[in-house]
Amino acid sequence: MHQIWFAMIIIADSGSTKTHWCMLAANGQSSDFLTDGINPFYQTQEAMCNSVKNQLLPQMGHLMWAGKITHIFFYGAGCTPEKSPLVQKALAAVFKDAEVQVESDMVGAARGLLQHKKGIACILGTGSNSCLYDGERIVKNVPSLGFILGDEGGGAVLGKRLVADLFKNQLGADLMALFAQEYGVTQADLIEHVYRQPFPNRYLASLSKFCAAHLDDKRIYDLVYDHFTDFVVRNLEPYYQDENDVEIEDTHTLSVGFVGSIAYYYKSVLQQVMDDMGFAISKIMQDPIEGLKEYHRGDAVPTM
Secondary structure, eight states: OOOOBEEEEEEEEEOSSEEEEEEEETTSOEEEEEEEOOOTTTSOHHHHHHHIIIIIHHHHGGGGGGEEEEEEEEEETTOOTTTHHHHHHHHHHHSTTSEEEEEEHHHHHHHHHHTTSOEEEEEESSSEEEEEEOSSSEEEOOOOOHHHHOOTTSHHHHHHHHHHHHHTTSSOHHHHHHHHHHHOOOHHHHHHHHHTSSOHHHHHHHHTHHHHHTTTSHHHHHHHHHHHHHHIIIIIGGGGBOTTSOBOGGGGGOEEEEESHHHHHTHHHHHHHHHHTTOOOOEEESOSHHHHHHHHGGGOOOBO
8 A cells, every 4th residue: 555645845935145945735734934045156056055954954854754845946046047957956965856946036036926927027135137927938038137237126236325325425424324323334344245255245235224224214215216216227118118129019018016025125115116107016025935835836746
């Protein structure tokens, strides 16, 4: 007589700062876990493997007796076609009996926000990205280019804009004094973390929280408003124009959704920018994991 196992799948949504993991069982029960972000552009295969072993397994180990993990669906920042095999191998080394599929965080955002519907999906987290999704696959992508060349709308660039304006005395001595009091960051600290330490994008994104705490100050509000305006102009409007910069009429019916901590915590400003620029938001989610649970629910089935 065959033993029937509860099949379990793992779904992961990973940005540069954190990874949200979900273990989903065939009976519909789920458990969620958080670890540091996994990004193959900044980490080696060994480092990613160790991160899973040291941070994830201790959290989920007490649930492993309940069944068998059959599939892992990992959606992550930096998971380009060139880098995805590194993540796949790192996860396969830990979960030896599971089938591992790795996709970009953009695919995860599109599936989580839109399921099988056509629309535009946007990520505003530590970094930023966007895509035109036809209901099954990404058909157009304005490249994010990272926080040095792009990532408009993301937390790292917001933090970069904030500290650059503060230290260059563009926001007033009172705000500079308040920032120094709350964060204790000197110019030397800033240079050290941004130019000499790993994960400068995470560091800059952590400083952007100052904006959320002082959004009632018009100077900060205007900075955030301009930040989102840059995202719309440089990353959203291109989907509404063809290669000759001619407006495409039918795209105005497209659903536009956002995921990410920056989109979620600054949604009032984001909504105002979108309204002012003539765009409608269909959905804002802190992360796409709930949508991805629904998308992958059929993949968790009992097995022998």
